[in-house]
Amino acid sequence: MSNEILKITQHREFPVPSTPWIMKQTWNDLLFAHWPVRVKDIRDVIPSSLKIDEYDGFAWIGVVPFHMSNIRIRFLPTLPFTSNFPEINVRTYVKYKGKAGVYFFSLDAMNHLAVFMSRKLFALNYFYANIKHTSRSDNNYYESKRKGKDKVLAGFTGSYKPTSKPYRSIRDSFDYWLTERYCLFCNDKNYLYRGDIHHLPWELQHAEAEIVENSMTSPIGINLSSDKPILHFSKKMDALLWKLTKVGDFIYSQHKTPTLN
Template identity: 45%
Template structure:
C-alpha cells in the first residue's frame, strides 16, 4: 500500500503494522446524541469527542475480505466475513479515535478468536448481505447464547457520485478515524489503523430492525440518520498498545 499520510490527524506509528483487511460495501449510519446519554457507558479515561457540541453514535455494517497477517498468510477460514459495529467517538492524548460498544461478526471462528485475543466486545451473529437493484441489505441476528439481544436489518443505497470529505466537515469527522480505544483490566489500550482517505457517497435507506443500540441501554433520537457509503478501502492494523495504566 502506498503510504499517503497527509490526511491523517497524527503520524503513523513507528513500529510495524500487524495485519491488513479490506473493508467493502461500508455504510456509515450516524445519529447525534446527547453527551450525557453515553458518558457512563464509555471508560472515564476517554474524552467523548463532539462535533458542534453533540456526541454521535454510529452503526457501521460492512464486509471484510483479504484478512491477512503481515507477510505470512491469510487467517484460515476467516479471511472474509460480514461485520456490524456500534461505535462512538472519543479522544485521548490528542488522538481522536473510536470506541466500540459492540462488534458483531458473521463468522463463528473469527468472533471467538477476536474475543479471545483482544478485549473487544465481539459477538457471533448470523449476518446476511444481499444486493438487488442497486440496494444493499444487511440482516443480522446475534447467536451468542449468553449475550444481550442484538438484531439489525436495513436496506441502503448510494445516491451521489464519489467525493472525499473536506477538512473540518462533519463528513470528515465521522469517517476519518485512525485508531480505536479499548479497556482491559482497567488499563487503556489503543490500536492504530491506516487507510487511504475514504471515497464517500451520500446514501439513503431504511432501518427495519435495530436492537444493537438498545441492547447497550442507549436510545437513538427519533430522526433520520446521516448516511454515507464507501465501496472499498484497504486498511493496515497495528497491535494494541497500552497507553494508560
C-alpha cells in the same frame, strides 16, 4: 499494495506508527449511519479516562454494517473460512490526550474464529451473530441477529445504497470528523489501550437507507429506532492495523456495555 498505502499519509492528523503493522483487512459496501445523542446518555458506558468527542454539541453513535474480505496476518496468506465475512459495528468518537479515535460498543461478525481472535488480539467487544448480506450492483440488503440463550440481544435489518458520486471529505467538515479517524481505543482488564489504523482517505457517497429494525444499541440502553440518521456509503477500503499499545494506567469505570468473557 501495503507499501503504496503507507506512502500516502498527509491526510492523517498524527504520524503512522514506526513499528510494523500486524494485520491487513478490506472493508466493503459500508453504510455509515449516525445519530446524535446527549453526552450524558453514554458517559457511563465509556471508560472514564476517555473524553467523549462532540460535534455541534452532541456525541454521535454510528451503526456500520459492511463486509470484510482479504483478512490476513503480516507475512501470512489469507486463511480459508476466516478472511471473508459480514460484520456490523456500533461506535462513538472519543479523544485521549488530544488524539481523536473510535470507541466500539460492540462488533458483531458471522465468524466464530474471527470473533475469538479479535477478542484476544484487540480486546474488542466482538460477538457472534447470524448475518445475511447480499449486494446487487450498489443495492445492499443486510440482516443481523445477535442471539443470547433465549432471545435476540441486538439486531439490524435494512437496505441501503449510494445516491451520489464518490467524493473525499474536506478537513474540518462533519464528514471528515465522522470518518477520518486513525486509531481505536479499548479497555482490557481495566487498562486503556490504543490500536493504530492506517488507510487512504475515505471515498464517501451520500446514501439512502430503509432501516426496518435497529436494536444494536439496546444493550447500552440507547434507543435509536425512531430517529432519522445521517447516512454515508463507501464501496471499499484497504486498511492496516497495528498491535495494541497500553496508553493509560489502571482505570476504573462501571460499564453497562457487554464485556468480554
